[in-house]
Amino acid sequence: MTASRDAFYMARALQLARKGSYTTDPNPRVGCVLVRDDVVIGEGFHVQAGLGHAEVVALNSVKNSQAESVDLLLGATAYVTLEPCSHQGRTPPCCDALINAGISRVVVAMQDPNPLVSGRGLAKLKAAGIQVCCGVLQDDALVLNRGFIKRMTEHRPFVRSKLAMSLDGRTAMASGESKWITSAEARADVQRLRAESSAILTGINTVLADDPALNARVEGKVLQPIRVVLDTQLKMPATAKMGQLPGRSLILTCAEDQAKQNILQASGFEVYQLPEKNGRLDLSAVMNFLGQQQINEVLVEAGSVLNGGLLAEGLVDEYVIYMAACLLGDQGRGLFTLPGLQQMADKKQLILRDVRQVGQDLKLTYTPL
16 A cells, blocks of 8 residues: 555544544544555444444444455454554453454554553554554644643643633723623634533633533534633632533632532532642642543633733643634733733743634634744
């Protein structure tokens, strides 16, 4: 098979993997395409933790649709977006399934960063006499699972901050009124960002002001993101909306008020006490904790104080900023509270990665320099 054909079939496997973007947490998104004599004979993707991995789904798709499935699989090539697992987890090892099926060649986009797998799956396939090729469309595979990769390698989630602002850089009126700066199309796009995320992170001031649900409202099946509130002094009302919703709502605090913690826990919240730093929650400790909770991707939806704190400590991997075609005036609220910036040399530099129009707004994607 030529390099161009390998890339063609891997592109299809990546397309399949993206179908699990809303449902696979805490597992990675993985797709698989089975090819014999330059014809696709089976394909599949991982849908949800505990269900079949992409390789097994693809193998089963052949068995379910072809009367001569055993003969078809002998000598076929498997294109997989992530190294097949070699260990027994909630499902059996995918390497064994590929070997037992008679696959003769496996093309992988990238090695699995999970230390339980990393390199072992490829070695097991090679030991079974299977030809292995790794690194086809690797950059695309890295982007697809950047949250899972970061958690496996750095024990923290990938953090994306979503912000909405006017042309003059304001997020709300001086009174705090902010509904709605952006268009309906931009707000729908945010719902897709939420659905892709493992958790949504906000601060207690946002909860007190808006009582948000912090859920993803999209069509189709979605594993709702975990709701996480940073609440240094434990001001969370027991009647807050998110505590009544299905799924997990976490409160991270420095306060030692056990009675209040008990009330909140009885109201549907999980309360965790974390270290403090300069009178507030230690944001680095927060990210370490979220990694321990098997959270791959965090979407920050917060005000200027929390966003400023995260920016100052270099904890955000990506900024998605929706710029609306409106002006809110010089009394409006800004994006970041950064009291330490006094000189131009102190400015925070970002790199523009993408620009696109969403409705009447611009969607700007930046990464820190």
